[in-house]
Amino acid sequence: MGFTVEQECPQCGAPIELDETDHLLKCPYCNVQNFLFAPNYFRFVLPHKASGKNIIYAPYLRFKGNAYYCQGRTIGHRVVDITRVGLQFKGIPVSLGLRPQALKMKFITPDTEGEFLKFTLKAADILAKAAKLSSGSSSDRIFHRAYIGETLSLIYFPMYVEKNRLFDAVLNRPMINIPEDQDVFQSAIKKNPAWKLKFMATLCPKCGWNLEGERDSVVLTCGNCETVWEASKGGFVPVSFTAVPGEGDNTVYMPFWRTSVTGKGLEINSFADFIRITNQPRVVGKEWENEKMSFWSPAFKIRPKIFLKLSKMLTISQRHFDTEEMIPKKNLYPVTLPRAEAVQAMKLTLASSTLNKKKILPLLPQVGFDVLDSGLVYLPFTDTGHEMVQQQMRVSINKNTLEFGRKL
Numbered sequence: 400m401g402f403t404v405e406q407e408c409p410q411c412g413a414p415i416e417l418d419e420t421d422h423l424l425k426c427p428y429c430n431v432q433n434f435l436f437a438p439n440y441f442r443f444v445l446p447h448k449a450s451g452k453n454i455i456y457a458p459y460l461r462f463k464g465n466a467y468y469c470q471g472r473t474i475g476h477r478v479v480d481i482t483r484v485g486l487q488f489k490g491i492p493v494s495l496g497l498r499p500q501a502l503k504m505k506f507i508t509p510d511t512e513g514e515f516l517k518f519t520l521k522a523a524d525i526l527a528k529a530a531k532l533s534s535g536s537s538s539d540r541i542f543h544r545a546y547i548g549e550t551l552s553l554i555y556f557p558m559y560v561e562k563n564r565l566f567d568a569v570l571n572r573p574m575i576n577i578p579e580d581q582d583v584f585q586s587a588i589k590k591n592p593a594w595k596l597k598f599m600a601t602l603c604p605k606c607g608w609n610l611e612g613e614r615d616s617v618v619l620t621c622g623n624c625e626t627v628w629e630a631s632k633g634g635f636v637p638v639s640f641t642a643v644p645g646e647g648d649n650t651v652y653m654p655f656w657r658t659s660v661t662g663k664g665l666e667i668n669s670f671a672d673f674i675r676i677t678n679q680p681r682v683v684g685k686e687w688e689n690e691k692m693s694f695w696s697p698a699f700k701i702r703p704k705i706f707l708k709l710s711k712m713l714t715i716s717q718r719h720f721d722t723e724e725m726i727p728k729k730n731l732y733p734v735t736l737p738r739a740e741a742v743q744a745m746k747l748t749l750a751s752s753t754l755n756k757k758k759i760l761p762l763l764p765q766v767g768f769d770v771l772d773s774g775l776v777y778l779p780f781t782d783t784g785h786e787m788v789q790q791q792m793r794v795s796i797n798k799n800t801l802e803f804g805r806k807l
């Protein structure tokens with residue numbers, strides 16, 4: 400289950416409730432739409448019930464999504480849904496448990512009063528432990544781990560010190576005694592962190608039209624000048640895209656990331672190299688020697704098995720669709736998987752594509768990719784009621800797996 404966030408509309412001040420995965424804030428009162436942006440990840444606080452106290456916040460890593468791993472000769476996955484403490488301090492709860500579900504979180508803003516303890520543990524270690532992906536837990540070595548998430552954020556848990564005791568400021572209950580004459584937290588405190596949450600007016604930077612998207616969209620589209628945008632520190636930046644025209648009224652356009660790369664550690668400088676390295680039972684076409692290697696991945700959240708299957712199928716086929724640089728006028732499926740996560744998925748796709756897993760998987764730790772370019776491709780699917788069938792390749796997606804992808 401996801402968490403709820405309470406945020407005031409920056410325009411009219413009305414209280415709005417969001418899901419933790421939401422990026423688009425649509426105010427039901429004044430109709431103004433804003434895109435929420437923070438560099439790297441969102442930071443939330445749990446509300447405290449200790450007014451007048453000097454609040455100290457402890458950081459927790461929040462992750463909900465899938466942990467993928469390449470181990471032995473297999474590619475596996477596991478659902479991870481955690482809030483784990485991000486520093487070493489005995490007596491602080493290791494997990495926030497159900498607290499964030501029972502309370503409504505708020506975004507941290509420069510106005511949030513209190514002191515913030517530093518996140519000192521390694522996020523990757525916390526995730527590996529939570530997903531039980533520490534090496535040594537099984538006889539087979541883990542060659543690669545990837546975390547492809549619904550949400551990755553930091554939640555800050557309020558506490559205060561009174562009479563040498565550390566209190567949980569949500570419940571106003573003592574947690575542990577702390578030594579007298581010793582300021583245990585002082586060395587690790589950030590006083591006035593400049594963490595900002597940015598509200599971006601969703602106006603097309605090119606034509607001024609209102610950008611469109613769903614609550615959990617990570618890119619927005621302009622139906623007027625046919626452009627696609629993603630948020631960055633400095634504002635909206637254009638995303639390159641193409642679309643494959645579909646046929647029939649029941650067409651839904653599903654977005655995919657296509658990322659062109661060169662490989663390091665494994666010489667993958669062309670599609671022909673990829674076919675040879677992964678040992679595909681295909682005759683290498685001469686023209687493939689000059690063709691850039693592109694990895695494909697769904698740009699939407701979907702069950703891990705289908706995610707891997709679609710990525711692998713589109714990557715191996717490297718099909719040349721007849722594309723147009725236009726935004727389909729209707730039935731555009733939202734982009735809910737950020738570009739950075741498609742980049743994370745490339746090693747998984749390489750691993751799942753290769754027929755020679757025994758030889759290739761142990762090489763994964765040394766493999767890296769330089770991204771040459773990346774963009775979206777909208778592929779047409781026919782909605783048959785319970786399935787989505789890709790019109791050129793005839794592959795189908797069960798619609799239940801899409802609903803699952805958006806709610807997990």
Ligand SMILES: [Zn+2]
Pocket residue numbers: 408409410411412413426427428429430431
């Ligand atoms: Zn409003």
Ligand SMILES: [Zn+2]
Pocket residue numbers: 603604605606607608621622623624625626
């Ligand atoms: Zn526009």
